[in-house]
Amino acid sequence: MKKITGLVAMCCLALSLSAQDYVELNYNLKTGSEFTLSQESRSETYMTVQEVVQRTTRDYNNKMSIKVTDAAPGRFTMQWSYTDIKFNFNAKNQNIYVDAKTDHPDEPLQGALKLMLNQPFSVEIQGTGNITKVEGLDQLMEKASEAFAKLKSDERDAYKKLLKDQFGTDAFRGWLEQLLIIYPVHGIKNGTQWEESVPLRGGSKAG
Numbered sequence: 001m002k003k004i005t006g007l008v009a010m011c012c013l014a015l016s017l018s019a020q021d022y023v024e025l026n027y028n029l030k031t032g033s034e035f036t037l038s039q040e041s042r043s044e045t046y047m048t049v050q051e052v053v054q055r056t057t058r059d060y061n062n063k064m065s066i067k068v069t070d071a072a073p074g075r076f077t078m079q080w081s082y083t084d085i086k087f088n089f090n091a092k093n094q095n096i097y098v099d100a101k102t103d104h105p106d107e108p109l110q111g112a113l114k115l116m117l118n119q120p121f122s123v124e125i126q127g128t129g130n131i132t133k134v135e136g137l138d139q140l141m142e143k144a145s146e147a148f149a150k151l152k153s154d155e156r157d158a159y160k161k162l163l164k165d166q167f168g169t170d171a172f173r174g175w176l177e178q179l180l181i182i183y184p185v186h187g188i189k190n191g192t193q194w195e196e197s198v199p200l201r202g203g204s205k206a207g
Helices: 109-118 137-148 154-166 169-179
Strands: 002-005 036-047 050-074 074-093 094-099 120-124 130-137
Touching: 036 154, 036 169, 074 109, 074 130, 074 154, 094 109, 109 137, 109 154, 120 137, 137 169
Parallel strands: none
Antiparallel strands: 002 036, 036 050, 050 074, 074 094, 074 120, 120 130
């Protein structure tokens, strides 16, 4: 389940008709444009271990700001940052709920998510919607992991893995790939159909 708001302007299409009635579909963004994106999503995974089914759920309620920093022909670079993060993780009878803006001294993940707020990273997409780069998010994960410095080694490693699996580059890219429509690289006629394949990545946030 996903509810996305504030993305209408971002998903503008550039339409041009040729003499053969072909239509070019692509994203049309302008340098300096700013957007706000709200994400509400839930994912569930099931794993069977020794005939026992293990269920893991992840709920997200996040807000992000997006600014187009460079709009070149067929390519757009955007600066993203989280402005609010609420995350609920449930697995193996363990439940973790955190609100990045609400201090919770007994929950290290809250401190990590707070360090992620308003910290920019960049995303580059092609005009067709294909993602070509996600930069700065791994460094942001390292900075956020400073919140785990006082934990025991095994606890610190577990929290770092949880943070990376849910908010790292692969997780973010997997979620964004499912959000963006991918358009054909060539013009199409009215009624043309095409299929879109999205790879599954570890820790993907969409459900």
